[in-house]
Amino acid sequence: MSNESALFAVRGISKRYGHVQALAEVDFEIDRREVVGLLGDNGAGKSTLVKIISGIESPDSGAFQKDGRPVTVRTRKDSERLGIETIYQDAALVGSASIMRNFFAGRELTNSFGLLRLGRMNEIAMEVLEGTIRIAGIASPDLLVEALSGGQRQAVAIARAVYFKTEMLVLDEPTSALSVRETEKVLAHVTQLKEEGISSVFISHNLYHAYNVCDRFVILSRGRVVRNVRKGETSIKELTDVIVMH
């Protein structure tokens, strides 16, 4: 399934922590308008791969490609520049700060005196939340994030990714802390974003959630890719068997 013009690819990624070989010669790629499920049991290496793709950890060896061209990803800023945005379980939001301040965290707009453009940032945050992501029930961008439900928090993180021209979302266990109803909404966001041209890597324990939204599945086991299969060519039963067997 090798594809020279994949949106983003990693080749031959290895990473060792002391005696533990977390990843061994892992190839992974994702196309435009594709949702790839990254599956595997605990300790399979999913989190390590996510950290490497996000630039939070560096691999011991291996290469990165964007649109077929070699690139380097060593820091969070590198991955940000490539249009990669990672959304964590806890959505990486600051509960005691407002929605707007989270939305623009680390990427604040300032005027020529170096002062924050609070009004403009409030406008943009509300525009994106109401217009693009269509979240209701958020009355004001001044609300503290800790006042939001788990699903609304994920939506804020997704809205942030959409506004900052993300090309690829990495969703690390996005549904693990959510109610059934909220999970449905987050899954729907992922599908909507795909239609708008944003690819996603969807990391999950929950095969049913992944099966709903993903076009392709990559299964890791003990740091190796053990299966790479399109949705049409497999079933939940088979995916479960692969994860359990390895």
Next chain:
Amino acid sequence: MTILEDKPSKSAVGARRVGVAAWRRLSRQPAANVVIVFVMFQLVVIAAALAFPEDFRYLSPTNIALLFRAIPVLGIMALGVGMLMISGEFDLSVGSVFTLTSYTMAILYSAGWPLSLAVAMTLGLGALLGAINGIITVKTAIPSFITTLGSMLVVRGIVRWVSEGQSASFLPGRLFEQLLVGSIYGVQAQILWFAGLAAVAGVLLHHTRLGNHIYLVGGNLNAAVAVGVNANRVKVAAFVLSALGATIAGILSTTRVSTVTASQGVGFELKAIAICVIGGLFLTGGRGTVLGIVVGAFLMYTVEDVLLLLRAPGFYLEMFIGAILVGAVIMNTWVAKRGA
């Protein structure tokens, strides 16, 4: 497309509900409760002062002048300490920094340095001490409680060594005194400095990128790092601000009393933290406003002042401040929970 909505609101929203909603909105404002308590306290005290102008001299010009001279010193220190607390760290060394920088200014000026240079060196020393606290804390990843407890003792030791137990006098001349601690159209200059510095702190904290990062780092360090905030740099900057607050407070205080003694500033760190906590800051960081710190300083001093005017015995003061402190934290925690 999908909609993440709250539960549909009940249609029967009476006027009372609206009032309750407005009240809840107000009570969620970070500094609201301390402001409400302060205003209520002032109303009672001012009413009493108007009713018994002879026996309770709260509104006498002497008393007001006394308050306006007393509040700014710890208030300015609390501004710095508060910004650091919002970033999630502590500074127990501000009392010692206050004294050491005061000595430095007095000694340099007595040794014949130009006043402006002596003051600049003093500010530089303050910033340096803050940077050292900050760098040790972030590089070794130890709690700042420990770092600054250590530097509190070390700096206090340096004070005793430098001063040799002697006080130093500081007589910078009329213009400097007039500017810092004189009175401008009958208003104490200190209170104007406090207002000005509070405004600067407010702009810095609420309207700049650094200020935003101070809140983010204090609120959720991992999230701040994940969005690319350089948390270590932000924290070191906050330590520098904290030490600068103490230094400026020292300059004002020394100019007013014209002398520095080695025991000055002892215990100020805890009072500054108390002011911040009364003003709605959390020891865990991420929360608080400059308005809260300012009102916290006013509240603490006016309560103390009222007790003095009522000729309460000395131990009452500490008991009351202690009780206010605990009461304020209980109230702030409760409000934060309701806001969430």
